[in-house]
Amino acid sequence: MDVRTSPSEDHGYRADALIAEDIGAYLDRHRHKTLLRFITCGSVDDGKSTLIGRLLYDSRMIFADQLARLEEDSRRVGTQGNDIDFALLVDGLAAEREQGITIDVAYRFFATDTRKFIVADTPGHEQYTRNMVTGASTADLAVILVDARKGVLTQTRRHSYLAHLIGIRHIVLAVNKMDLVGYDQPTCDAIVADYRAFATSIGIDAFTAIPISGFRGDNIANRSDATRWYDGATLIEHLETVEVDAAADERAGFRLPVQWVNRPDLDFRGFAGQIASGRVAPGDPVRVLPSGRTSSVARIVTQGGDLDVAVAGQSVTLTLADEIDCSRGDVIATADEPPQVADQFEATIVWMAEEALLPGRTYWLKLGTQTVSAKVREPKYRIDVNTTQHLAAPTLDLNDIGVAEVATDRGIVFAPYAQSKQLGGFILIDKVTNATVAAGMLNFSLRRAQNIHHQPIDVTREQHAALKNQKPAVLWFTGLSGAGKSTIANLVEKRLTRMNRHTFLLDGDNVRHGLNRDLGFTDADRVENIRRVGEVARLMTDAGLIVITAFISPFRAERAMVRDRMKPGEFIEVHIDTPLADAEARDVKGLYKKARSGELKNFTGIDSPYEAPEHPEIRIDTTRMTADEAADAIVAALIA
The missing domain is CATH 3.40.50.300 (P-loop containing nucleotide triphosphate hydrolases)
Structure with missing residues (x-):
């Protein structure tokens, strides 16, 4: 009716x-x-x-x-x-x-x-x-x-x-x-x-x-x-x-991003998703990416019954002839015409957040059913939509359109956006707020993404740790300037050394004399500072060491980035919790005085924010304990 x-x-x-x-x-x-x-x-x-x-x-x-x-x-x-x-x-x-x-x-x-x-x-x-x-x-x-x-x-x-x-x-x-x-x-x-x-x-x-x-x-x-x-x-x-070429997706190679593994009972195992392009029929040879394993289609299952053929736009469940590993985020594709897998790209990005892009910060990148960690490097340029000129830009602000390189923490299955919206279009999500901050289009993979491979190493990190008779860990000290991070970290290392533990102390001031001497104190430089230190700390845990770091590390997102790079349980966040007034009263280096007078810009706590940890493994209240007491408490928590 x-x-x-x-x-x-x-x-x-x-x-x-x-x-x-x-x-x-x-x-x-x-x-x-x-x-x-x-x-x-x-x-x-x-x-x-x-x-x-x-x-x-x-x-x-x-x-x-x-x-x-x-x-x-x-x-x-x-x-x-x-x-x-x-x-x-x-x-x-x-x-x-x-x-x-x-x-x-x-x-x-x-x-x-x-x-x-x-x-x-x-x-x-x-x-x-x-x-x-x-x-x-x-x-x-x-x-x-x-x-x-x-x-x-x-x-x-x-x-x-x-x-x-x-x-x-x-x-x-x-x-x-x-x-x-x-x-x-x-x-x-x-x-x-x-x-x-x-x-x-x-x-x-x-x-x-x-x-x-x-x-x-x-x-x-x-x-x-x-x-x-x-x-x-x-x-x-x-x-x-108007002629919309809907058949173009059907003529392209077969692609099915897997949304979920359909396992209602022990006798049935299928891979469900919406076909992004191409067509498929039982018996067709297919390849599962990024693993590259091959099989063939056994059945095309739908609620209305099995199909003899399925095409782009249809939601189906495929069963395969072989028991191979396949999960959400994988892509089932034509065996002899698979899409690419890479971890570094050039992308066009439309920035959609009030807060500007911070190059080097890690965001969630969601492409189809794949979700990975990704970093956006400093933009190559932004585009003036009035003149179409390419303008230099250290970052992207709200509504800016720019081109930048994007690196993911592992290889993802993709196609250039010009070929496939489903496998070429992505969004970026802030890891702290879960807000969508950008939409992007992958243009192509970078050549170095294909030229760089992981080299197998025979001596494992477990063997390194066993030789030192200890469990690797990162004690990540964070707090305001003048909170006492370096003092307490130094005392902790001395105690662990006396206990025959193998340690290394990375101090915020010391690394800026060498590894990070090229970085300033803008938000973007702070992000890059912590990224580099995090990578060094991770390598040191691979060597079996207990790494102690003393950095302001003002942003939760970057501390979360370092945590994500570590093995579960190996990252221990230590918040040296000192009120701003107390830290400023100490002002051992005279930095607060310079910041208050305007001589020192982007100083944490004055004209640059500090995001205190919400759930640190260890919290040290310096108004209630001395540096020695704090060091004893941290060591006790580590070896418990």
């Missing part, structure tokens, strides 16, 4: 009688329509929400109760006469209605007789560019709106660049609000020419320009008498007929 509304002469809708229809036939008719996903984007107040509201209205996707509420809301906001404010259909968030802007991605479904559509209304304000990236990530087509009164703006260029970057190859330039410029053809032609010059400069080879009025409905569903000089398709006609 389909309850819809139909247009009336006064531009309103009237409630039709219930239309009795066979549900099965209705669903079957819609199931076999092709689906087009598209986004609307542009600058603030270019009319995106109004356009989507008009599309829903003209495609009869508004129910009677929705129309009544829409008419009521339109009168309340001051729309003249019987006119309807179609933006109110989409701007559902209270904050959006109050500000008059879209701040979230609103997804809407509608359908015509020939095709189904999912449209994402993306924000126009620069502050919410990250939301636009979210909406564009699954789109086949982008409708770039331009206000005919304003022409091509910065956000027009930014969104066009992002749409092209993300892989959207079908662009519609909708010159909106033509009614407000008297449907003037020269105005429209000038905007199209301006946009064409920019589009060509960023690699957009072709686009379709349509003069429209979302508010009046010109050239949306019906041709407008006011634009007789335009002889192209209406917007809906173009959306219905």
Whole structure:
């Protein structure tokens, strides 16, 4: 049963009688329509929400109760006469209605007789560019709106660049609000020419320009008498007929990122996921990556029964002819045409967080079903979307687009984004807050990723430790400058040495005379300082040593990075907890005095933050115990 509304002469809708229809036939008719996903984007107040509201209205996707509420809301906001404010259909968030802007991605479904559509209304304000990236990530087509009164703006260029970057190859330039410029053809032609010059400069080879009025409905569903000089398709006609090459994914090599291992009982073991590309049939030889082990497909299992063939976009469970190791994050692929595996890449990154990128900091990188630790190196450049120039940039700020090298802690299965969105597109997640901070596209793997391999070593770390008759460990001292880290660490090493333990002390000041002499005290340099020290400490534990480090190490993320590099139980965080006032009162090196006077910049506790450990293994309150007592407590905890 389909309850819809139909247009009336006064531009309103009237409630039709219930239309009795066979549900099965209705669903079957819609199931076999092709689906087009598209986004609307542009600058603030270019009319995106109004356009989507008009599309829903003209495609009869508004129910009677929705129309009544829409008419009521339109009168309340001051729309003249019987006119309807179609933006109110989409701007559902209270904050959006109050500000008059879209701040979230609103997804809407509608359908015509020939095709189904999912449209994402993306924000126009620069502050919410990250939301636009979210909406564009699954789109086949982008409708770039331009206000005919304003022409091509910065956000027009930014969104066009992002749409092209993300892989959207079908662009519609909708010159909106033509009614407000008297449907003037020269105005429209000038905007199209301006946009064409920019589009060509960023690699957009072709686009379709349509003069429209979302508010009046010109050239949306019906041709407008006011634009007789335009002889192209209406917007809906173009959306219905644009060719989206959905078969391209089927023609590519077979790829199935494994989402989970389906093991309902001891007799069945299958690997479930959505086919990213290609097709597969029972008997096909396959290769599991990154391990490289080979087998063949035994069955293609679905809820509706086994399949003779499965293609891109289908969710299936594969069983293999051989018992081989395969788990979530692995990729099952065509045996003779597997994707690449690498751990170093060049990537294009769209930074989406308020806090700037810290080169060298470790983030979670999620690509498909794979999640690994990754570091982003200092960007090669950022891109000025207005001029397309490549500009030097030590970091990336909110909404910046840049190119940088990315290194993961182990090899991942990938394809360049231009070949596969599923195996080439990734997000970066902050390890402390779990917030998504960036979206990225892998361009290619670095040559050194293939040239560098792990060299097997016969003498293991366990043998090194056995020779020293001890368990390797890292005692990681952290605290404010002047807290007493170096003093207590030195006392701890002396006690352990007297107990015939093999130790090495890495002190923050000492390593800056050699290993880290090239680093300053910016946040990025602090991150790199701890990364290097962490790698040295890990190598020393491989030699069986007990490593004692004394560093401010102000950021939780970097301390977590070092912990992740160690074996479980070998990283012991020791928080030398001294109040700032007490540490500053000592000021043995005179650093606080210089920081207070402005002579010393980026000093922890004054103009640079210190993130205290939340759950350290050992906490030393220096207001309640002496340095000797603290050293005794730490040694006792270590050898317990």
